[in-house]
Amino acid sequence: MGQITLNQVTKSFGDVEVITPLDLTIEDGEFAVFVGPSGCGKSTLLRLIAGLEDVTSGAINIDGKNATNVPPAKRGLAMVFQSYALYPHMSVRKNIAFPLRMAGLDKAEQNRRVEQAAAVLNLTDYLDRRPGQLSGGQRQRVAIGRAIVREPAAFLFDEPLSNLDAALRVGMRLEISELHKRLNTTMIYVTHDQVEAMTMADKIVVLNAGHIEQVGSPLDLYRAPRNLFVAGFIGSPKMNFIEGAEAEKLGAHTIGIRPEHIAVSESDGPWSGVVGVSEHLGSDTFFHVHDTGLADTIAVRADGEVGFRHGDRIHMTPRADVIHKFDAQGMRLP
Amino acid sequence: MARAVTTRRKVITTAAAWAIGLLIFFPIYWTILTSFKTEAQAINDPPLFFAFNWTLENYAIVQERSDYMRFLWNSVILAGGSTVLGILVAVPAAWSMAFVPSKRTKDILLWMLSTKMLPAVGVLYPISLLFVQFNLLDTRIGLVMVLMLINLPIIVWMLYTYFKEIPGEILEAARMDGATLKEEILYILTPMAVPGIASTILLNFILAWNEAFWTLNLTAAQSAPLTAFIASYSSPEGLFFAKLSAASTMAIAPILILGWFSQKQLVRGLTFGAVK
Amino acid sequence: MATQHSRSAARLMMAPAVVLLLGWMLVPLTMTLFFSFKKYLPLRGDSLERGLDWVGFANYVRFIGSSSFWPSVQATLIIVGGVLVITVVLGVLLAILLDQPFWGQGIVRILVIAPFFVMPTVSALVWKNMFMDPVNGILAHLWRFFGAEPVSWLSDASVQSIIMIVSWQWLPFATLILLTAVQSLDSEQLEAAEMDGASPLMRFWHIILPHLSRAITIVILIQTIFLLSIFAEIFVTTGGSFGTRTLTYLIFQRVVDSQNIGLGSAGGVYAIILANIVAIFLMRIVGKNLDR
Numbered sequence: 001m002g003q004i005t006l007n008q009v010t011k012s013f014g015d016v017e018v019i020t021p022l023d024l025t026i027e028d029g030e031f032a033v034f035v036g037p038s039g040c041g042k043s044t045l046l047r048l049i050a051g052l053e054d055v056t057s058g059a060i061n062i063d064g065k066n067a068t069n070v071p072p073a074k075r076g077l078a079m080v081f082q083s084y085a086l087y088p089h090m091s092v093r094k095n096i097a098f099p100l101r102m103a104g105l106d107k108a109e110q111n112r113r114v115e116q117a118a119a120v121l122n123l124t125d126y127l128d129r130r131p132g133q134l135s136g137g138q139r140q141r142v143a144i145g146r147a148i149v150r151e152p153a154a155f156l157f158d159e160p161l162s163n164l165d166a167a168l169r170v171g172m173r174l175e176i177s178e179l180h181k182r183l184n185t186t187m188i189y190v191t192h193d194q195v196e197a198m199t200m201a202d203k204i205v206v207l208n209a210g211h212i213e214q215v216g217s218p219l220d221l222y223r224a225p226r227n228l229f230v231a232g233f234i235g236s237p238k239m240n241f242i243e244g245a246e247a248e249k250l251g252a253h254t255i256g257i258r259p260e261h262i263a264v265s266e267s268d269g270p271w272s273g274v275v276g277v278s279e280h281l282g283s284d285t286f287f288h289v290h291d292t293g294l295a296d297t298i299a300v301r302a303d304g305e306v307g308f309r310h311g312d313r314i315h316m317t318p319r320a321d322v323i324h325k326f327d328a329q330g331m332r333l334p
Numbered sequence: 335m336a337r338a339v340t341t342r343r344k345v346i347t348t349a350a351a352w353a354i355g356l357l358i359f360f361p362i363y364w365t366i367l368t369s370f371k372t373e374a375q376a377i378n379d380p381p382l383f384f385a386f387n388w389t390l391e392n393y394a395i396v397q398e399r400s401d402y403m404r405f406l407w408n409s410v411i412l413a414g415g416s417t418v419l420g421i422l423v424a425v426p427a428a429w430s431m432a433f434v435p436s437k438r439t440k441d442i443l444l445w446m447l448s449t450k451m452l453p454a455v456g457v458l459y460p461i462s463l464l465f466v467q468f469n470l471l472d473t474r475i476g477l478v479m480v481l482m483l484i485n486l487p488i489i490v491w492m493l494y495t496y497f498k499e500i501p502g503e504i505l506e507a508a509r510m511d512g513a514t515l516k517e518e519i520l521y522i523l524t525p526m527a528v529p530g531i532a533s534t535i536l537l538n539f540i541l542a543w544n545e546a547f548w549t550l551n552l553t554a555a556q557s558a559p560l561t562a563f564i565a566s567y568s569s570p571e572g573l574f575f576a577k578l579s580a581a582s583t584m585a586i587a588p589i590l591i592l593g594w595f596s597q598k599q600l601v602r603g604l605t606f607g608a609v610k
Numbered sequence: 611m612a613t614q615h616s617r618s619a620a621r622l623m624m625a626p627a628v629v630l631l632l633g634w635m636l637v638p639l640t641m642t643l644f645f646s647f648k649k650y651l652p653l654r655g656d657s658l659e660r661g662l663d664w665v666g667f668a669n670y671v672r673f674i675g676s677s678s679f680w681p682s683v684q685a686t687l688i689i690v691g692g693v694l695v696i697t698v699v700l701g702v703l704l705a706i707l708l709d710q711p712f713w714g715q716g717i718v719r720i721l722v723i724a725p726f727f728v729m730p731t732v733s734a735l736v737w738k739n740m741f742m743d744p745v746n747g748i749l750a751h752l753w754r755f756f757g758a759e760p761v762s763w764l765s766d767a768s769v770q771s772i773i774m775i776v777s778w779q780w781l782p783f784a785t786l787i788l789l790t791a792v793q794s795l796d797s798e799q800l801e802a803a804e805m806d807g808a809s810p811l812m813r814f815w816h817i818i819l820p821h822l823s824r825a826i827t828i829v830i831l832i833q834t835i836f837l838l839s840i841f842a843e844i845f846v847t848t849g850g851s852f853g854t855r856t857l858t859y860l861i862f863q864r865v866v867d868s869q870n871i872g873l874g875s876a877g878g879v880y881a882i883i884l885a886n887i888v889a890i891f892l893m894r895i896v897g898k899n900l901d902r
Contacts, residue, residue: 052506054613071615073512085507089525098521099511146511348712354704355721358781362724364748365736377746380755423630426623434620442628444893449635451889453839455861456878459871460641483634490627515619544729546842551866564731565846575740582732593727594720 002063002153002186003028004049009058011044011210018044020211021058026154026188026203028063031180034190035197036207036233042190043158045207049188050156051075062153073102078147079156082163084139086131086146092118093127096145103150117145120179137168144179154186161196173199194234198222206230228330231256237286237301239324242294252325252333259286259301261319264308269315273298275308289314362590369393369579376575392580402584405563409588411474412549412559413542416481417535420489423482425531428493429519433502443494446487454484454547465552472554480552481542489538496530497523536596543589560585639882645875646670653869662872669876673864682860685769685853690837692773693780694830700777701784701829702822706814708785709792719789726782730842737775738764738847768852776843780836784829791825792818834888838881857881 004026011019018041026032034042047053049060051072059068067075078099087095093114100110118124121141131139140160147155157176161169177200180187191197197204198218206213206221206229214226218234225231231239239256247255263269264287273292278285287300287308300316308314325333356363367383368376375386396402431439461480462471470476500523508522524531546561553562564585567578646669648662656662673679708719725733741747742763750760763771795818803813839858844850850859861881865874 050510052509052613071613072506072509073514077510079507079510081503081507083501083503085501085503087504087508087522087526098508098513102512102517146507150511343710344712347707347710348714351707351710351712351718352714354707355718358778359721359724361733361736361741361778362728364740368740381748381751423626427627430620430624434616436617436620442624446627446631448886448889448893449631451835451885452635452639453858453878453881453885455839455841455858455865456875456882457638457642458862458878459645459865459874460638463641464637483630486627486631515616540727544727546730547839550731550842550845561729561731561842564729564735565842567735575746578735578739582736585732586728589729590724590727593723 003061004154004186004188005061005064006045006049007059007061009045009048009060010056011041011048011053012056017056018210019048019056020209022210022212024205024212024215026186028186029184031177031187031189031200031202032205033197033201033203034188034205034207035192035194036213038192040207041210042192042207046079046156046158046188046190050077050079076150076153077156078150078152078154079158080140080143080147080160082159084131084143084160084163086139086142088131091128091130092123092134092142092145095131095142096123096149099146099150113149114145117149120148121145136164137172140164140172141175144176148179148183152185154188157187157189159190159192161191162193176200195236198234204234206233208233224332225256225324226332228254228256228326231324231326231332237299240295240298242298244294246294247325250323250325253328254326254330256324256326257318258322259299261322262298262300263317263319264300264302264306264314265317267315269317271298271316271318272313273316275310275312275314278308278310280305287314289316292316362586365579365582367579368575369583371576371579373574373576376579392576393584396577396581396584400563400566400581402563402581405558405560406584406588408474408557409543409559409561412477412481412557413539415474415478416485416542417489417538419478419482420486420538421493421531421535424486424489424493424534425519425524427490428497429523431490431494432497432500433505443491446490450484450487458551461548462552471552472556472558474557477549477552477557477559480548481545484545484548485538485541488541489534492534492537493527493530496527496534499530500526533596536592540589540593642875642878642882645871646879648872650871650875651869652871665872669872670879673873673876673880678855678860681853682855682857686838686856686858688769689773689776689840689854689856690834692769693776693837694833696773696777697780697784697833698826698829700781701788702819702826704781704785705788705792705822706818708789722785723782725779726786728779730779730840731846733779734775734843734846737771737778742771764848765852768848768854772843772847772854775847776837776840779843780833783833787829788822788825791822795821831888831891835885838885838888857884 006022006024008021008023009019010017010021022045034045036042044053048055051067051070055068059066061067062075062077087098090098096114096117097110100113105113114127115124118127121144123138123141123145126134126138126142131142134142143160160176161172164172173196176187176189180200189196189200201218203215204218204221205215208229213233214221214230221230221234225234228241232241235258237259239258240262241254241256243254247253271292271294273289276288276290276297278287282305284304285302285306287302287306289298289300290296292298298316327333369392370388370390371382371386372389372391375382378386431443465471465476468476470479504526505518505522508518513521543559544561546565549559549561550565553559564581567581645662647664647666649665649668650656650662704722708715708722712718739747741749744750744760744762747760747763749763753760761767799817800813803817808816840856841858841862844854844856844859845862848854850856850863855863857877858881861874861877864870864877
C-alpha cells in the first residue's frame with residue numbers, strides 16, 4: 001500500500017515561503033513525477049514527504065495515517081538520492097543490507113533479500129566490490145537495490161539520473177519504468193527534465209515557485225496545458241507563443257502552437273519567414289524561422305529530411321485544431 | 335606542473351633544496367649527534383662531525399638523574415588524555431555544526447576559536463587559584479582538563495572541516511534506512527571520517543605534547559611532563575652539551591617521528607580548511 | 611536535513627563543548643577583571659578571605675605608566691613583526707623552490723618541517739647553549755674560524771636572537787601552508803602568462819603572489835595569535851632581560867615573581883584586549899572562508 005496525501009502543506013525557510021499551501025494525492029501504485037524548473041520547490045516537496053524536512057504547516061498522510069511528525073525511518077518510504085548516497089566504506093552487499101541490518105533482521109534473511117535484489121538489478125557479480133569501483137549506472141542500481149530490499153510503501157527518487165551520461169540515462173529510465181511495472185509500488189520521481197516526466201509518469205505534477213501549476217497524465221498536459229507556464233514547459237522543442245493581431249483574430253490574448261503542428265512549404269501558407277538555423281536530425285528537421293512578423297522566432301518541426309537552408313523564405317501553415325488559446329492572465333481559454 | 339624540466343635545472347633545484355633542507359634541519363641533527371659524544375668532544379673546536387667515539391652514556395646519566403620515564407609517561411598521559419577527551423566532546427559538536435547548521439553555527443564556531451586567542455598569561459592567576467581550590471595543582475587530571483580545553487576549539491574546527499566534506503545526503507540515506515542518530519554517527523559518519531579524525535588526533539597530540547605554558551606553571555614534581563623535564567636543564571646543566579642533547583633528543587624523538595608520519599594530513603587541519 | 615528532531619539533537623550534542631568552553635572563558639576572565647580592580651599583594655598579607663581593597667583603575671594606570679610597559683609593547687611588536695617578515699618572505703621563496711621538481715622531494719620536505727615538532731623549551735635550550743653560547747656554541751666556533759670575535763648572542767643581540775629562534779620554529783608552518791597554496795595554482799594559468807610573454811619575475815609578481823595572498827594572510831594571522839603569547843622561548847633563554855621582556859612576559863613577572871596580582875591582572879586585561887583586536891581580523895578572514 002502506498003497512498004500519499006498532502007493536505008494544505010506549506011514550507012518556509014526563515015521568511016521565504018518555498019511551498020505555498022498545497023494539496024495533492026498520489027494513489028497507491030502510481031508513478032508520479034514532480035517536474036519544474038530549478039528552485040520550484042520540487043525537491044523540497046519530496047524531502048517533506050520523506051520526513052527529512054519538517055512541514056511548516058499542513059499534514060502529510062501515508063495510507064490514511066497522519067505521518068506529519070513521524071521520523072523518516074518510520075514512514076516506510078525508501079529514497080534514491082541524486083548523488084546515490086552510497087556508503088563508500090561498505091561493500092555493495094553491506095550497502096544493500098544496511099536498512100535490513102538497521103531493522104534488526106537476522107543474517108540469513110538479510111542475505112536472502114540482498115541476493116534477490118541483486119539478481120533483479122544485475123548486481124550479483126559486484127556484491128563484494130566497493131561503490132568506488134563501480135560505474136555510475138551500477139552505483140545507481142545499488143542505490144535502487146538498497147531501496148527495494150526494504151519493500152517500502154513508496155519509492156522516492158530525487159533526480160536520480162542527472163549524474164549519468166545521456167546514453168545511460170535512457171537505459172536507466174527504462175529500467176526504472178520496468179521496475180515500477182513489476183513491483184507495482186507507488187513511486188514519486190523528481191526531475192527537471194520534461195522528457196523523463198513525459199516518458200515515465202502516470203501522473204505529472206508541474207511545480208513552479210512553490211505551487212502546483214497542473215496535475216495530470218502526460219498527454220493531458222500535452223494536449224490541454226492549463227496555462228502558459230505548463231504549455232511552455234511541457235513539449236520539446238518549446239511551444240511557440242504569438243501575441244497581438246494574429247491572436248486577437250481567434251479571440252485570445254496569446255495563442256500557442258507546437259513546432260510539430262506547423263506544416264512548411266515553399267509557397268503556400270498564411271505565415272512566412274526566413275530560415276535561420278536549421279537542425280537536421282535525419283528523423284526530423286528543426287527550423288528556426290525569423291522575420292515572420294509574429295514572434296522573434298518561430299520553431300518548426302518537420303518530419304524526415306526537409307531541404308530548406310539558411311536564408312530561404314518559407315511559408316507555414318498551423319494546424320487549426322491544435323492551436324492553444326490563452327487570456328491576458330495566461331490561463332487557457334476553452 | 336606537468337611540464338618537462340631540463341635535467342640541468344632539476345640538478346640545480348635539487349642542490350638548492352637539499353642545502354636549505356639540511357640547513358633547517360641542522361640544529362636537530364646536531365643535537366642528536368652531540369647526544370652520542372662525550373662532554374669533551376661535544377665542545378671540541380673545531381666541531382666533530384663524525385670522527386668521535388659514539389657513546390650511550392649520556393642517555394644513561396640523564397635517565398638516572400631525572401627519571402626520564404616518569405616525565406615521558408606524564409607527557410603521554412597528558413597529551414593522550416586531553417586528546418581523547420577532546421575528541422569525545424568534539425565529535426558530537428562537530429556533527430551538529432556540519433550537518434544541522436543554523437544561523438548561529440558560524441558565530442559559535444568563531445567564538446570557539448576566539449577562546450583560543452585568550453592570552454594564557456591573562457588568566458594564569460585565576461586558574462592557579464582554582465587549581466589550588468580544587469586540589470588540582472600538580473595533578474594529571476587538572477592538566478588534562480586544561481590541555482583539553484585549550485585545544486578543544488582546534489579539535490572542533492578540524493573535525494568540522496572534515497565532516498563538511500562528507501555529503502549530507504549519505505547521512506540522510508542512513509536516516510531513511512532506519513538508522514538512529516547513534517547508529518548514523520557510529521556506522522556511517524565515523525568510518526567515513528577516519529582519516530580526518532586520525533589527523534585531528536595526531537595534531538592535537540603534538541600540540542598538547544609541546545604545550546609549554548600551563549605545563550610549566552601548573553606542575554611541580556608529580557605530574558610534570560617532558561616540557562618541564564627539559565626546562566630543568568636550562569641551567570646550569572645546560573652547559574653540559576652532551577647531556578643536554580641526550581635529554582633533548584629524548585624529549586622530541588617521539589613527537590618528531592609521529593609528526594613526520596602524519597605531516598600530510600596535518601596541513602589541512604592546521605589551516606582550518608582555509609587553504610586547499 | 612533540518613527537522614525539529616535533528617535540530618534539538620544537534621543542540622544537545624553541541625552543549626558539552628559550548629558549556630565547557632564558556633566556563634573556561636568566563637570564569638577566569640571574570641576573576642581577572644575582578645582582581646584588576648583590587649589591591650592584591652599576597653606577600654604583603656592581602657588575602658581573599660579578609661577581603662581586598664577596591665582601587666578602581668589604579669592598577670591599569672600604574673601598569674601602563676610603569677617604565678617597563680612601553681618597552682614591553684615595543685619588544686612584543688618587534689619580535690612578532692620580525693618573525694612574521696622572516697617566515698613569510700622565506701616561506702614564500704621556500705614554497706616555490708620546493709614546488710619545483712627535484713630528486714628527494716619527500717625527504718627534503720620532512721627535513722624542512724621537522725622544527726615544527728620540536729617543543730619550544732627544547733629548541734630554546736638547544737639554540738641558547740649549543741649554538742649561541744659565546745664560548746662553546748657552534749656559531750662561536752664558526753666566528754672564530756673566520757677570525758672574528760664570537761658574539762654574546764643572547765645579551766648583545768638578544769632580540770635578534772629570539773627572533774631567529776622563533777623564526778626557525780615557525781618557518782616550517784609558513785612553508786607548509788604556502789606550499790599547499792602554491793600547489794593549488796593552476797599551471798595552465800602560468801602557461802598562459804608565459805604564452806603572453808611574461809618573464810618569470812612578472813609571473814611571480816602578477817600571478818603567483820596574488821594567488822598566495824590568502825594563504826599569506828592566514829599564515830600571518832594564525833602565527834600572530836601564537837607569537838603574541840610566546841613564553842617558553844623567553845623563559846628559557848633570557849628570562850626577559852636584555853630588552854626581550856614582551857607584554858606576556860611582563861605580566862608573568864608581575865604575577866609570579868613580584869606577586870602583584872592586581873597589577874598583573876590589569877596587564878592581563880590589556881593583553882586580552884590586544885589579542886582581541888588581532889582576533890577580530892582573523893575572524894573576519896576565516897569567517898569569509900566559511901561562507902564559500
